[in-house]
Amino acid sequence: MTTTEYLELRDIRKEFGSFAALKGVSLAVHPGELICFLGPSGCGKTTLLRIVAGLETQSSGTVIQAGKDISRLPPMKRDYGIVFQSYALFPNLSIAENVAYGLVNRKVPRAERDARVKELLALVGLPDSGAKFPSQLSGGQQQRIAIARAIATSPGLLLLDEPLSALDARVRVRLRGEIRALQQRLGITTILVTHDQEEALSMADRIVVMKEGEIEQIGTPSEVYRSPASPFVADFVGKTNLLPARAAGGDCVLVGDQRFACGVNGVAGSSKNLKLFFRPEDVMVRNVGSATPNSAVAVVEKVEFLGGYSRLTFRMNGIDQALFADLSVNDLAEFHVKAGDTLRVAVPPDRMRVFEAA
Amino acid sequence: MSAVLPGSILRLRVHWTDRIGNALLATAGIALAVFLLAPLAMILMKSVEDKAGAFVGLANFEAYFHTPSLLHSIWNSLWVSTLVTAITIPLAFTFAYALTRSCMPFKPLLRNIALVPILAPSLLAAISFIFWFGNQGLLKAWLGGSQIYGAPGIVISMVFATFPHALMILVTALSLTDARLYEAADALGTSTLRKFWTITLPGAKYGIISAWMVVFTYALSDFGIPKVIGGNFNMLATDIFKLVIGQQDFPKGAVVAIILLLPVAVTYVVDSYVQKRQQALLSARSVPYVPKPSRAYDWAMAAFCWTLAVLMLAILGMAIYGSFVKLWPYNFSLVLDHYRLGLVDAGVIVSWFNSVKMAFWCATLGAIFIFVTAYLMEKTRGLDPMRPFVRLMAVLPMGVPGMVLGLGYIFFFVQEGNPLHFLYGSMGILVICTTVHYYTSSHLTAVTALKQIDNEFEAVSASLRVPFWRTFFKVTVPVCLPAVLDISRYLFVNAMTTVSAVVFLYSPKTTLASVAIVNLDEAGDIGPAAAMASLVVVTSAAVCVVYYFLQVWLDRRTQAWRA
Ligand SMILES: Nc1ncnc2c1ncn2[C@@H]1O[C@H](COP(=O)(O)OP(=O)(O)OP(=O)(O)O)[C@@H](O)[C@H]1O
Ligand SMILES: [Mg+2]
Numbered sequence: 001m002t003t004t005e006y007l008e009l010r011d012i013r014k015e016f017g018s019f020a021a022l023k024g025v026s027l028a029v030h031p032g033e034l035i036c037f038l039g040p041s042g043c044g045k046t047t048l049l050r051i052v053a054g055l056e057t058q059s060s061g062t063v064i065q066a067g068k069d070i071s072r073l074p075p076m077k078r079d080y081g082i083v084f085q086s087y088a089l090f091p092n093l094s095i096a097e098n099v100a101y102g103l104v105n106r107k108v109p110r111a112e113r114d115a116r117v118k119e120l121l122a123l124v125g126l127p128d129s130g131a132k133f134p135s136q137l138s139g140g141q142q143q144r145i146a147i148a149r150a151i152a153t154s155p156g157l158l159l160l161d162e163p164l165s166a167l168d169a170r171v172r173v174r175l176r177g178e179i180r181a182l183q184q185r186l187g188i189t190t191i192l193v194t195h196d197q198e199e200a201l202s203m204a205d206r207i208v209v210m211k212e213g214e215i216e217q218i219g220t221p222s223e224v225y226r227s228p229a230s231p232f233v234a235d236f237v238g239k240t241n242l243l244p245a246r247a248a249g250g251d252c253v254l255v256g257d258q259r260f261a262c263g264v265n266g267v268a269g270s271s272k273n274l275k276l277f278f279r280p281e282d283v284m285v286r287n288v289g290s291a292t293p294n295s296a297v298a299v300v301e302k303v304e305f306l307g308g309y310s311r312l313t314f315r316m317n318g319i320d321q322a323l324f325a326d327l328s329v330n331d332l333a334e335f336h337v338k339a340g341d342t343l344r345v346a347v348p349p350d351r352m353r354v355f356e357a358a
Numbered sequence: 359m360s361a362v363l364p365g366s367i368l369r370l371r372v373h374w375t376d377r378i379g380n381a382l383l384a385t386a387g388i389a390l391a392v393f394l395l396a397p398l399a400m401i402l403m404k405s406v407e408d409k410a411g412a413f414v415g416l417a418n419f420e421a422y423f424h425t426p427s428l429l430h431s432i433w434n435s436l437w438v439s440t441l442v443t444a445i446t447i448p449l450a451f452t453f454a455y456a457l458t459r460s461c462m463p464f465k466p467l468l469r470n471i472a473l474v475p476i477l478a479p480s481l482l483a484a485i486s487f488i489f490w491f492g493n494q495g496l497l498k499a500w501l502g503g504s505q506i507y508g509a510p511g512i513v514i515s516m517v518f519a520t521f522p523h524a525l526m527i528l529v530t531a532l533s534l535t536d537a538r539l540y541e542a543a544d545a546l547g548t549s550t551l552r553k554f555w556t557i558t559l560p561g562a563k564y565g566i567i568s569a570w571m572v573v574f575t576y577a578l579s580d581f582g583i584p585k586v587i588g589g590n591f592n593m594l595a596t597d598i599f600k601l602v603i604g605q606q607d608f609p610k611g612a613v614v615a616i617i618l619l620l621p622v623a624v625t626y627v628v629d630s631y632v633q634k635r636q637q638a639l640l641s642a643r644s645v646p647y648v649p650k651p652s653r654a655y656d657w658a659m660a661a662f663c664w665t666l667a668v669l670m671l672a673i674l675g676m677a678i679y680g681s682f683v684k685l686w687p688y689n690f691s692l693v694l695d696h697y698r699l700g701l702v703d704a705g706v707i708v709s710w711f712n713s714v715k716m717a718f719w720c721a722t723l724g725a726i727f728i729f730v731t732a733y734l735m736e737k738t739r740g741l742d743p744m745r746p747f748v749r750l751m752a753v754l755p756m757g758v759p760g761m762v763l764g765l766g767y768i769f770f771f772v773q774e775g776n777p778l779h780f781l782y783g784s785m786g787i788l789v790i791c792t793t794v795h796y797y798t799s800s801h802l803t804a805v806t807a808l809k810q811i812d813n814e815f816e817a818v819s820a821s822l823r824v825p826f827w828r829t830f831f832k833v834t835v836p837v838c839l840p841a842v843l844d845i846s847r848y849l850f851v852n853a854m855t856t857v858s859a860v861v862f863l864y865s866p867k868t869t870l871a872s873v874a875i876v877n878l879d880e881a882g883d884i885g886p887a888a889a890m891a892s893l894v895v896v897t898s899a900a901v902c903v904v905y906y907f908l909q910v911w912l913d914r915r916t917q918a919w920r921a
Binding site: 053054057059073076077081084086087090091092105106133149150152 | 811814818822918
C-alpha cells in the first residue's frame with residue numbers, strides 16, 4: 001500500500017483501564033506540514049502524540065511512518081525528535097553537550113559534531129551559548145535549545161508537546177513565529193500539541209480539533225475558524241455567538257422572535273432544534289439600515305477595550321442571551337458607542353451558519 | 359499491515375537495551391526475594407515445626423502461651439515501649455518546635471548535638487547510665503534505694519537513643535506548615551494558644567504519628583539496651599536471643615519473632631498510610647514560616663534545648679570518660695589501658711576493623727544496589743508484573759525488626775542444601791543483611807531524588823537513540839549524587855552501630871564492634887566495652903566529616919549548573 005502521506009494513524013484506540021482516552025482516531029499527515037492537535041485538557045492530545053513516539057502503546061490501531069508500519073516499534077527504533085513542555089534539558093551538561101547528545105552516540109566524528117552543534121545553535125538564534133548550562137538560560141532560550149537537540153540528528157518527524165505553555169505571553173508569541181519559520185526552512189514534518197487555539201491558528205498548516213478522544217474536525221486554520229464543523233469547534237476556536245434557533249422555512253431560522261437568513265450551509269432539513277453561529281467580528285454597524293438583511297436593534301450593555309478593537313456586549317429584542325460584537329477602533333470612534341446606547345446592527349447572511357443542536 | 363486481533367493486547371517490541379534494563383530489574387527483584395522474603399518465610403515455617411523439623415501446627419504457639427515467664431515479656435515490651443514513646447515524643451516535639459519556631463541562638467549547634475546519638479550504638483547510653491547510676495555509679499545515691507538496672511535504665515537509655523530519630527521527623531513536619539495560615543490567623547487576632555491548637559498541631563499531625571511509630575518500633579525491637587542494662591527484666595527482643603543462642607530452641611525463637619512482628623506490622627501499616635497523607639501536604643505549594651524574635655519565649659526555648667543538650671553530652675561524655683578511667687570506681691586516673699590492653703592486646707580490636715569493613719561495603723555496594731534498583735523502578739519501562747513486588751520488597755524492611763530479620767537469615771542460610779549456604783558466617787551475609795535491614799529509608803531517599811529530575815529524560819534519550827545507561831551515567835547519577843552520598847552515609851553509620859540483626863550472624867572471623875560491646879559487657883569488662891562504644895562514635899563522626907567535605911567539594915564542582 002503506497003501513499004504520499006508521511007504519517008498515517010489508523011483507528012488508534014487507547015484505554016486506560018476502563019477509561020477510553022482515544023476512541024478510534026484516524027489521520028494522515030502530509031510530508032513537510034505542521035499539524036496541530038488542538039483540544040481542551042484531557043481530550044487525549046498528549047496520549048496520541050506519545051503513541052506516535054512509542055512512549056505509550058495504543059490498545060489497537062496502526063501507525064505508519066514513511067510507508068513503514070511502526071505500530072510495534074520501540075521508541076529507539078523510530079525516527080523522530082521530541083520536545084516537551086518542561087524542556088527536559090540535561091541540567092548538568094552544557095548547552096553544546098545537550099545539543100550534541102544524540103550525535104555522540106551515532107559515532108559522528110568530533111569535528112563534524114562540533115560544526116553541527118554550531119550550525120544548530122546559530123539556527124535557533126543562540127550562537128554563543130554553547131558553553132553555558134541550561135539553568136543560565138531563560139525559559140524561551142532553553143526551549144529553543146531543546147528544539148535544536150531534537151533536530152540535531154535530522155529526524156523525519158518533529159513532535160512538540162505544548163512547547164510554549166510554560167513561557168510567558170510575550171516570549172510565547174515570539175517563539176511561535178520562530179518555530180514556524182524554522183520548521184518551514186527545514187521542511188520537517190511536525191506535530192504540535194496545544195490547547196491554545198491562537199497558537200494553533202497562527203502556526204499550523206492544518207489543525208486537528210479533538211474532543212474527548214475523538215477528532216471533531218481536521219482543516220486549515222481558516223477552515224476551522226470560518227467553517228467549524230460543529231458547535232464544539234466553533235466555541236473552542238475563537239470567540240463565538242451561539243444561539244438556540246428553530247428552522248423557519250427556506251433559508252431562515254428564528255431565534256426567539258428574531259428572524260435570520262443564513263446563506264452558508266442552509267437550514268438543515270427537518271430538525272427543529274438548531275444552533276445559530278456567527279463570529280463577533282462579523283457583526284456590522286456601518287451602513288446598516290432597517291432594510292439591511294439580518295439587521296436588528298441592539299442595546300449595548302458593555303464596551304470592553306481590547307487594544308486594536310473593542311468588544312461590545314449587547315442584547316437584541318426577543319433574545320434572552322448576551323451577544324458579542326467586535327468593533328474596530330475607527331467604528332467605535334465614529335459611532336461613539338458606549339454602554340446603554342441603542343444602535344442598529346446586522347450580520348450578513350453569508351457569515352451565519354447553523355448546526356443541528358446536539 | 360499488522361492486523362490486531364480484537365481482544366489481544368498490543369505490545370511494543372522491546373529494544374535490546376531495554377531488555378538489559380529489564381534483566382537488571384529482574385535480578386534485583388530476585389535478590390530481594392532471596393534476601394528478604396525467603397528468610398521471613400523461613401520464620402513462619404520454623405514456628406510450626408518442632409526441633410526435629412516435623413510439622414506440629416500451632417503447638418509451639420500453645421507452648422509459648424503456657425509459659426508465664428515468656429508471656430510476661432510481651433507485657434514488659436509493650437509498656438516499656440509505650441512509656442519511651444510517651445517521654446520521647448513531647449521532648450522531641452518541643453525541641454523541634456524550638457528549632458523551627460523560635461529565634462533562639464545556636465540552632466545549628468543544638469541540632470547537631472541532638473543528632474549525635476545516631477552515631478552511637480544504642481548500647482552506649484546503657485553503658486553510660488551504668489557509669490552514672492549503676493551499682494558503682496557516680497550518682498547512685500540520687501536514686502535512693504532503687505536500681506538503674508531493669509526498666510528504669512532501659513527506658514531512659516531508649517529515650518536517648520530514639521530522640522534524634524523523632525527529632526528529624528518532627529523538624530521536617532514542623533517546617534512544612536504554611537506561613538500564610540499564621541498570617542491569616544494573626545489578621546483575625548487569634549491567640550497564640552489557639553494558633554498552636556488549630557494550626558501547628560494539625561499541620562504536624564502526620565509527623566507526630568510517624569515519629570510515634572518510629573520510636574515505638576525502635577523501643578520494641580531494640581536488643582542492645584535491655585541486654586546491657588536490663589538485668590533480669592525480660593523483653594521480647596532479649597527473649598529471642600536467649601531462646602536461640604542460649605537454649606538453641608529455634609521453634610520457640612520463631613514464635614517470639616512472629617509475636618514481635620505483629621505490633622510492628624500494625625504500626626508499619628499505620629505509618630505507610632500516614633506517609634501517603636503527608637506526601638499530599640508536601641506537594642502543596644506553601645510559604646515557609648519565618649519565626650519572629652520574642653525575648654522571653656526564645657530564652658525559655660533555649661533553656662529547654664540546652665538542658666537536653668547538656669544531658670545528652672553528659673551521657674555521651676560519660677561513656678567516653680569511662681573508657682579512659684583506669685579502674686572504676688577505685689582509680690580514676692585517665693589512661694589508655696582499656697584501648698590498649700582491653701581492645702588491642704585482647705584482640706577485640708579486630709571487631710572494629712570488621713565493622714568498618716562491613717560498613718564500607720554497605721556504604722558502597724549496598725548504596726549502589728539500592729540506588730540502581732530505585733532507578734530501574736522509577737525510570738525504566740517494561741516488566742510490569744514484577745514492579746509491584748519490588749516496590750513492596752523495598753518498603754517491607756521498615757516493618758521488620760532486626761532480630762527477626764537476623765533470625766530469618768540463620769534459618770535460611772544455615773541449611774546445608776541451600777546453594778547460598780556458603781554465605782553463612784561470611785562478611786557477605788552481614789553486608790547483605792544490614793543493607794536489607796536499612797533498605798527502606800535509603801530507598802525512599804533515592805526515590806525522592808529521582809522523582810525530582812525530569813521524567814522525560816528517558817523519553818528524550820530514546821528519541822535520540824541513546825541507550826538508557828548512557829543517560830544514567832551521564833545525567834542521572836551526577837544529578838542525584840548528593841542523595842547517593844546521603845544513602846551511603848546513612849548505611850555506613852547504621853552498619854557501624856547495628857546490633858540486632860547481626861547478633862545472630864557473625865562468626866568468629868567476622869565479629870563486629872557492636873557485638874563486641876555486648877560480649878565485653880557480659881564478661882564484666884565495662885571499661886573496654888565503653889572504649890569500643892567510644893571508638894564507634896568517633897569512627898562514625900569522622901566518617902560523617904568525610905562525607906561533609908565530599909558534599910562541599912561536590913557542591914563546588916556542580917555549582918556551575920545548579921542555579
Ligand atoms: N497513564 C494514564 N493512566 C490513566 N489515565 C491516563 C493516563 N494518561 C492519560 N490518562 C487520561 O487520558 C486522558 C487524556 O490524557 P492526555 O494527557 O492525552 O490529555 P491532553 O489532551 O494532553 O490534556 P492536557 O491538555 O491536560 O495535557 C485524560 O483524561 C487522562 O486523565
Ligand atoms: Mg497534554
